[in-house]
Amino acid sequence: MSETAIVRGEEELFARTAHLFAAADEVACAANDLNTWAASRRQHTSEQHGAVRVRKIYRPGVLLDPGTVAHLRDRERHGADIRLTTDEINETIIIDRRLVILAGDVVDGVRSYSVLTRPELVQGVSSLFEAAWRGARPLAGYSAEFAELRLLAPKILDMLASGSKDETAARTLDLGVRTYRRKVAELMSALGATSRFQAGVRARELGLV
Amino acid sequence: MSETAIVRGEEELFARTAHLFAAADEVACAANDLNTWAASRRQHTSEQHGAVRVRKIYRPGVLLDPGTVAHLRDRERHGADIRLTTDEINETIIIDRRLVILAGDVVDGVRSYSVLTRPELVQGVSSLFEAAWRGARPLAGYSAEFAELRLLAPKILDMLASGSKDETAARTLDLGVRTYRRKVAELMSALGATSRFQAGVRARELGLV
DNA sequence: TCCAGTCTGGCAGGAAGTTGCCGATCGGTG
DNA sequence: CACCGATCGGCAACTTCCTGCCAGACTGGA
Structure with a gap:
């Protein structure tokens, strides 16, 4: 994979990054709803309870759906760190501080994703994520x-x-x-x-x- | 495939019905947007200009997007029959009056589809489609x-x-x-x-x- | 029981949105 | 040029929505 790849469709994204999720030690994720990175969930649900650090940022709106809340609580019990922010956030995943996936627009029904590995880019996105993370409040509060x-x-x-x-x-x-x-x-x-x-x-x- | 199957996800739907689209003589389709049956489009875009009859019903709202309009016009040039209705319609595909696909709800980010082959059901859905078709107005008018x-x-x-x-x-x-x-x-x-x-x-x- | 905190819902006044009306304006057309 | 139709946008009356205020109901302690 080159330093910057465009992937069309979640299926393809999953196919090409599944091994990364499987081997990840640290996953940081920002999303507006549970569906966006749904494919990635197939992984760390069953396996991976040990040392892997999972952080997720959502928007408070997700709390309006009972099913979603139950799911988030479950994820927390499995060790995930979940926070909420009222800011506008673009949907993002950062794996092991080495690879970034940014969700793009939906074209013809399939969403495109940018996969970045170039260190400066990853560093830049990571710092933004960290800032957003600090500004976000834990799930329990809301x-x-x-x-x-x-x-x-x-x-x-x-x-x-x-x-x-x-x-x-x-x-x-x-x-x-x-x-x-x-x-x-x-x-x-x-x-x-x-x-x-x-x-x-x-x-x-x-x-x- | 049994008489009534539930398929989860458009990928799977496409995988299991692609051969039907390829061989279809008549396709009737109702949708709210272009994305719903996007997978099916991979088929009859290139091939199939001959005797195949394609009818589609959309809602007037699709006309608000320039790209969508261009696409619909293109489909018309390729022989598709397109009409618009203001009624609420569930998303449906009928192939050769022998098989019906009804779109269901989105659960965990993937949409489910019901695939029906039982003649009474297909007949019933077809008659509803025909009624909607008669009540719909051609694209040109709008x-x-x-x-x-x-x-x-x-x-x-x-x-x-x-x-x-x-x-x-x-x-x-x-x-x-x-x-x-x-x-x-x-x-x-x-x-x-x-x-x-x-x-x-x-x-x-x-x-x- | 009494009290404090919370939720409710009526009221009122104001903000935002909806619509008919109508004169002004612009681009053809005879 | 006069005319026509279409659009624009100000005005105004009306509906719908928003919210502070407050009295009443309900709840869980002390």
């Missing part, structure tokens, strides 16, 4: 805060995604309009959105709708 | 209507997705607020959305943001 929102979130997202007005959505969910709107506001804050359109985009990105 | 919106749509979607207020977005795009809002309304209508949240979800689904 977790409680979102516990009750998580119960209602799927229903509220459904109502929002169906194009209902607040009035009817609140009635449907048997809530006061004020309470419904409070929940929507919390939801938007969790998604880091400042408009409902943006919230819709983010919710879809996270697979919440 | 195409002109969206021509000018398409130019502005990407910018407007960017502004919306960035969480800007109408006021600032309009200033940024050098439009009057009234005009900006008019465009947003047209956009939402094209997406079949009745709220901005819903529009955000749909736009994301179509990969427009």
Whole structure:
């Protein structure tokens, strides 16, 4: 593999980097949802509990999905270090401080990935990751805060995604309009959105709708 | 393959049905975006111009993306029959009126597909497809209507997705607020959305943001 | 029981978004 | 040039959304 490779599709990425994941001592990862690096998970789930250090940064929005939270907790029990940040982060994996994978855009339905091994680049990306890591907060801190929102979130997202007005959505969910709107506001804050359109985009990105 | 199979992931779907696409005389397809059946495209793009009948139904929202439109036009030149409908449609492929593929939900990042061969099921799905087909309008009819919106749509979607207020977005795009809002309304209508949240979800689904 | 903290939901006032109306402007066309 | 149609964008009335305020309900201690 040359110093900079473009890989098209997660299948191919996985095929070409599986051995690296298998042998990794340290994996650092930033992602917006659980799906992005799903392929890589096939590895370190079963094997690799020992000395390997796994750090992951997500956005708080992932806490809105019960399944996702359960999964993250499970990963923590397996030794992974998980933090959350409200910053915009590009999806990134750094393996053993020697190789970087940056997720690119989706073209014709397949996502492309840049695989970098050039030391300066890896160093640069790593330093950015470290900065983001320091600025991120541990999972536990957010977790409680979102516990009750998580119960209602799927229903509220459904109502929002169906194009209902607040009035009817609140009635449907048997809530006061004020309470419904409070929940929507919390939801938007969790998604880091400042408009409902943006919230819709983010919710879809996270697979919440 | 039994009468009803569940296939996980587009790769596997493609692997198991590629020979069917290659030999197909008639393909009917309903999708919300171009990506869904992307794998199937690897087939009938190059080969198969002769007697094979290809019908596709999309939603008007696909017209908002210039690249998508160009692609659809190209497919039409290659003999495909393309129509648009404002109805909600589940993503479906019917091959030679003998086999049906229904797209399911995304779980852990991979989409599942149901492959049906049981004649009653295929017959039932086909009849629904035919009904939708009759209710759908040809691409050409919409195409002109969206021509000018398409130019502005990407910018407007960017502004919306960035969480800007109408006021600032309009200033940024050098439009009057009234005009900006008019465009947003047209956009939402094209997406079949009745709220901005819903529009955000749909736009994301179509990969427009 | 009483208290403190939390969640609820009505109300109100304001911000943001939606829409009809209409005159101004621009690019053809007769 | 006059006319026509289409678009633009300001205005205004209206709807929807956002949020601070606060009283009432509920909960878990002390």
